[in-house]
Amino acid sequence: MPILCGVVAVAMTLLQGATFLQLKTSGDIRQRAQSTAVWTACLAIAAFIGGGLLASHQDGYIIQGILDHNGLSNPIGKDVNLVENGMLHNYVEHPALFIIPAFGSLMLLTAAVLSMVKRAGLAFVSSSLAIFSIILTAGVALFPMIIPSSLVPEHSLTLWDATSSYKTLSIISIVAIIVVPVILGYTTWCYYKMFGRIDNKFIEENSTSLY
Structure with missing residues (x-):
């Protein structure tokens, strides 16, 4: 399970970088970025689905009783039960939540397809939405836990x-x-100044300001 989580994290990060490179480069580098985006998206989908299947067989944490959300913080002031195969109990109790991992998988696939058809901007947006959905998937599965104690x-x-x-x-x-x-404000300014593709011509024309 931890290995698959690591694979998903690395793959979706590489996908994000590859889609961004498609926006910023041209020629051979852009083609390599497109190819990288496709296989990293496929790898992320496979690892994400595999991780979900494994998670369904992991024990889950369920709090017994009602928590006082307005009370003083007391990490040991609660009763928690380990439930066999209960890692995804939030999804089982609220099936509509399955739309989150489904949307994440769809966005990964969409990013790969858009990279293949050279729609870099939409591929980058799809990759960003995929990352958001994947992280949210894990958060929903653990909620309200942040750091479970085994x-x-x-x-x-x-x-x-x-x-x-x-x-x-x-x-x-x-x-x-x-x-x-x-x-x-300064992030927007940075993106504004860095907008556009970087190629040999751009580097030659801005040789005194790029380095």
Whole structure:
């Protein structure tokens, strides 16, 4: 299972890089990026589906009773049961959630097809949506757990165990309101300045500013 998770992570990262290279390059490099995008997408699909099948046979963590979401953080103040073959219990209880991994697989396949037909922009968007869906798939499977404990299930960290205090969150919210627009601003500026394909002609015309 950990190996398949690693394969999915590496494959989807390579796919994202390959689709981005298609946007930024031309000629042989772009063709190699297209080829890489196709086989990494196929590898990611196979590993993702294989990981899902294996996960269905893994034990799951289910909290007994009702948690006080507004109470003080206490990672050991809960009862947790290990359920055989229960890793995907959230999906079993809410079948509509299966649309998330299905959408992720579809986006991987779409990225491969769009790369083959040289639609780099849409391939990059599809790859991005695939990454989002794959990560969300794992999050939904574990919810509300963040870090399950295989030794002492009661010591597993949940979403609420890992939160900061109300005062801390309030301060961070104020900081985020100020800082996030700045980050978005300079990130947008960077993408604006780097927009377009990089080829030999572009490098020669901008030889004094690219390095």
